[in-house]
Amino acid sequence: SQQGEEDPQALSIQEGENATMNCSYKTSINNLQWYRQNSGRGLVHLILIRSNEREKHSGRLRVTLDTSKKSSSLLITASRAADTASYFCATGRLNAGNNRKLIWGLGTSLAVNP
Amino acid sequence: EPEVTQTPSHQVTQMGQEVILRCVPISNHLYFYWYRQILGQKVEFLVSFYNNEISEKSEIFDDQFSVERPDGSNFTLKIRSTKLEDSAMYFCASRGTGETQYFGPGTRLLVL
Known part of the structure; x- marks a missing residue:
C-alpha cells in the first residue's frame, strides 16, 4: 500500500452513529495529522498525533496511532x-x-x- | 484567528500562459509550502520554502515552476508555461515552530 492510505475509501452512516476511518503508512514518521476537506474546498486541520503518542482526543474526535503497525484511526463520535x-x-x-x-x-x- | 489566504480562488488560463498564484501565510510563520490536488487524486507536495530559499521540491516541481517571497507577507507560485495537466487545486500552507501546517482555501486552476 502507498504512504498514507486510508480505508474505507467511502463511508455512509446515519446521523448519531460513530464513524471510524483508518490510515496506514510505510515510512517512519514524526507525526500524523488528520485533515478534513469539504467538497472542493480547503484543507482544515483536525488533529495531530506525535509518534510517541498512542491516543489523542479533541471534542468528538479520537485519534489512535500504532507505530508498530504503521497505522492510525480517526473516530468521529x-x-x-x-x-x-x-x-x-x-x-x-x-x-x-x-x-x-x-x-x-x-x-x-x-x-x-x- | 489568523488564517492563510490565497488569491485568486479560481483561475482559467490558456495552455502556454503564465500564471501566478498568491498566498499570504500566517504572519509569524517561517515555513511555507505549496501542494496541489488534481481532481479525485491525492494531495501532492510541490515545494517547501524556508529562510528565503527552497528547502525541498518534488519531481513535479520542474523548471516551469518557481516560488518567491517578494515581501514580508506574500508567497507566490509561478507556473511559466501552463500545461493541461497543471489543472488542479493549488494549496498554500504555512507552519510556525510547531508541526501543524495551516492551509489556505486553495486556488482552482483550469488550463484550457
Whole structure:
C-alpha cells in the first residue's frame, strides 16, 4: 500500500452513529495529522498525533496511532450531517529537518445522512 | 484567528500562459509550502520554502515552476508555461515552530 492510505475509501452512516476511518503508512514518521476537506474546498486541520503518542482526543474526535503497525484511526463520535466531508491523513517524516513536508493519503469520503 | 489566504480562488488560463498564484501565510510563520490536488487524486507536495530559499521540491516541481517571497507577507507560485495537466487545486500552507501546517482555501486552476 502507498504512504498514507486510508480505508474505507467511502463511508455512509446515519446521523448519531460513530464513524471510524483508518490510515496506514510505510515510512517512519514524526507525526500524523488528520485533515478534513469539504467538497472542493480547503484543507482544515483536525488533529495531530506525535509518534510517541498512542491516543489523542479533541471534542468528538479520537485519534489512535500504532507505530508498530504503521497505522492510525480517526473516530468521529455522534456524527452530524455537517461532518459530511473527505478526511485525509498526512504524515510528517522522521528527521525531516526544516522541510517537514506532508505525505497524503487518498482520503475517506464520509457521508452522514440525516 | 489568523488564517492563510490565497488569491485568486479560481483561475482559467490558456495552455502556454503564465500564471501566478498568491498566498499570504500566517504572519509569524517561517515555513511555507505549496501542494496541489488534481481532481479525485491525492494531495501532492510541490515545494517547501524556508529562510528565503527552497528547502525541498518534488519531481513535479520542474523548471516551469518557481516560488518567491517578494515581501514580508506574500508567497507566490509561478507556473511559466501552463500545461493541461497543471489543472488542479493549488494549496498554500504555512507552519510556525510547531508541526501543524495551516492551509489556505486553495486556488482552482483550469488550463484550457
